[in-house]
Amino acid sequence: DTGVSQDPRHKITKRGQNVTFRCDPISEHNRLYWYRQTLGQGPEFLTYFQNEAQLEKSRLLSDRFSAERPKGSFSTLEIQRTEQGDSAMYLCASSYSVDEQFFGPGTRLTVL
Amino acid sequence: ILNVEQSPQSLHVQEGDSTNFTCSFPSSNFYALHWYRWETAKSPEALFVMTLNGDEKKKGRISATLNTKEGYSYLYIKGSQPEDSATYLCAFLTAGNMLTFGGGTRLMVKP
Numbered sequence: 474d475t476g477v478s479q480d481p482r483h484k485i486t487k488r489g490q491n492v493t494f495r496c497d498p499i500s501e502h503n504r505l506y507w508y509r510q511t512l513g514q515g516p517e518f519l520t521y522f523q524n525e526a527q528l529e530k531s532r533l534l535s536d537r538f539s540a541e542r543p544k545g546s547f548s549t550l551e552i553q554r555t556e557q558g559d560s561a562m563y564l565c566a567s568s569y570s571v572d573e574q575f576f577g578p579g580t581r582l583t584v585l
Numbered sequence: 586i587l588n589v590e591q592s593p594q595s596l597h598v599q600e601g602d603s604t605n606f607t608c609s610f611p612s613s614n615f616y617a618l619h620w621y622r623w624e625t626a627k628s629p630e631a632l633f634v635m636t637l638n639g640d641e642k643k644k645g646r647i648s649a650t651l652n653t654k655e656g657y658s659y660l661y662i663k664g665s666q667p668e669d670s671a672t673y674l675c676a677f678l679t680a681g682n683m684l685t686f687g688g689g690t691r692l693m694v695k696p
Contacts, residue, residue: 564629
């Protein structure tokens with residue numbers, strides 16, 4: 474399967490711990506996006522990369538959130554000092570241009 | 586902050602019924618409107634990318650229309666089937682290449 478993959482699919486952590494999620498986009502896609510989805514809401518944009526450049530990060534929810542895409546391929550999203558309010562589904566998507574974005578299955582984070 | 590609204594929030598229909606949902610979005614600075622289907626435990630799947638006022642797109646029993654001047658799009662499903670049960674999301678594309686999603690319409694089709 475050459476779709477977008479995310480790892481892990483589920484993460485349970487204790488408040489205050491750091492977590493890191495990985496996204497592997499479709500190989501020929503140069504754009505990569507991170508979204509967060511909470512219950513009953515649509516996905517909320519967090520950040521976006523074109524190749525290795527992070528072109529938009531103003532929507533990251535706080536300075537506890539950071540993302541990288543060091544070689545323009547896979548990306549990581551890190552949340553430091555997790556809080557219960559960080560519990561959500563974290564989605565990654567990739568695209569070749571401004572056309573449709575292809576989504577991964579998401580990482581569901583539960584902060585106890 | 587952009588406001589993308591979807592209605593209804595949820596919908597229960599019988600197999601064979603036709604149905605439609607609404608997405609409303611800002612009518613200024615329009616770039617594109619995306620429709621996605623999101624089945625439980627799966628990835629959101631792109632249905633349509635609509636860019637031109639008056640666009641009508643169709644994929645099987647699902648079709649969509651776009652009115653950029655008044656800021657709305659309709660998604661239609663003809664002859665709903667249980668496998669159509671999913672959350673249908675619309676998203677407005679901004680100049681910064683960000684998608685702003687509506688809250689979704691959750692469709693449940695009863696056999």
